[in-house]
Amino acid sequence: MVDLLFYVAALLSVLCALGVVLSENPVQSVLMLLGSFLGIAVIYLLAGFQFLAAIQVLVYGGAIMVLFLFVVMLLNLGDPEVQADEPLFHGRGRVTGGLGVSLAVLAVLLLASRGTDLTPVDTYLWPEGGLDPLQGMAEAMFGRFVLPFEAASVLLLATAVGVMALAKRQRTPRALDSREAAA
Amino acid sequence: MSVPTEHLLVLSALLFAIGVAGFFVRRNVIVVLMSIELMLNAANLAFLAGARHHASVTGAWQAEGPVMVTFVIAVAAVEAAVGLALVIAFYRRKKTVSLDQLTPTLD
Numbered sequence: 001m002v003d004l005l006f007y008v009a010a011l012l013s014v015l016c017a018l019g020v021v022l023s024e025n026p027v028q029s030v031l032m033l034l035g036s037f038l039g040i041a042v043i044y045l046l047a048g049f050q051f052l053a054a055i056q057v058l059v060y061g062g063a064i065m066v067l068f069l070f071v072v073m074l075l076n077l078g079d080p081e082v083q084a085d086e087p088l089f090h091g092r093g094r095v096t097g098g099l100g101v102s103l104a105v106l107a108v109l110l111l112a113s114r115g116t117d118l119t120p121v122d123t124y125l126w127p128e129g130g131l132d133p134l135q136g137m138a139e140a141m142f143g144r145f146v147l148p149f150e151a152a153s154v155l156l157l158a159t160a161v162g163v164m165a166l167a168k169r170q171r172t173p174r175a176l177d178s179r180e181a182a183a
Numbered sequence: 184m185s186v187p188t189e190h191l192l193v194l195s196a197l198l199f200a201i202g203v204a205g206f207f208v209r210r211n212v213i214v215v216l217m218s219i220e221l222m223l224n225a226a227n228l229a230f231l232a233g234a235r236h237h238a239s240v241t242g243a244w245q246a247e248g249p250v251m252v253t254f255v256i257a258v259a260a261v262e263a264a265v266g267l268a269l270v271i272a273f274y275r276r277k278k279t280v281s282l283d284q285l286t287p288t289l290d
Contacts, residue, residue: 098207140246
C-alpha cells in the first residue's frame with residue numbers, strides 16, 4: 001500500500017516535470033513545478049525523511065514558488081502576446097542538441113544506478129523520528145558542518161544585498177539632476 | 184516503504200534528464216530557471232536515496248545526506264532569488280524574457 005503510494009507520487013512528479021518543460025504558458029509551468037515538488041515531498045515522507053518533507057513543502061512549495069509566480073505575474077507573462085517562445089520547439093540545432101544531451105545524461109545516470117537493487121528495510125517508521133531526526137541534524141550542522149553552515153549564511157547575506165542592487169531601478173544622473181533642480 | 188533504492192535513483196535520473204532538456208530547449212528564461220530547480224530537486228532525491236540505502240545496510244543513521252540536502256535547498260533559494268532579479272533587470276532593458284535576445288541563436 002505504501003509502496004503503491006510511492007509509485008503514484010513518482011508518476012505525479014515526473015508528469016508534472018514534463019508539464020513544466022512542455023507547457024507554453026509560464027503560469028502553467030509554475031503550477032506544474034509546484035505539483036512536482038509536492039510529489040517529491042510525499043516521497044521524502046514515505047522514505048522516512050519527515051523534517052525534509054516539511055522543508056520541501058515550506059521552502060520549495062512556498063517561498064520559491066511564490067517568487068516565481070510573483071515574477072511571472074509582475075512581467076505579465078501569462079499574456080499570450082508576451083510569450084517568449086512561440087512555437088515551443090524552435091531551432092533544430094537547439095532541440096536536437098538539448099534532447100541529445102538530456103538522453104545522454106539519462107543513460108549515464110541509469111547505468112550508474114544499476115546494481116543498487118537492494119530492498120531496504122522499511123525506513124518509513126524509523127526509530128527516533130525518521131532518518132533526519134532534528135537533534136542529530138542540529139548536532140551535525142553545528143558540529144562537523146559548522147564551516148559550510150557559516151558559508152551558507154554569508155551566501156544568503158550576499159544574495160540579499162546583491163538582489164537589492166540588481167533589482168533597484170537605475171536612476172540616470174540626468175534624472176537626479178532635474179529632480180534636484182525641481183527641489 | 185520498501186521500494187528498492189534503484190527505483191528512487193531511476194526517478195531522480197528521469198527528473199534530472201527532464202530538467203536538462205528544459206534547460207537547453209526552452210527559450211523563456213523563467214522556464215530555464217525552473218528547469219534548474221528541477222535538476223536540484225533530482226540531486227536532492229539522489230542524496231536521500233543514498234542516505235536511506237546506507238541507513239538500511241548499516242542499521243545506523245548518518246547525518247551527511249540530510250545535511251547536504253538542506254544546503255542544496257538553501258543554494259536553490261539563493262539561485263532562484265538572484266536569477267529572478269536578473270530576469271527583472273533583463274526585462275526592464277529588453278522588454279522580453281526570451282534568451283534569443285541575449286545570445287545568438289544556434290542555427
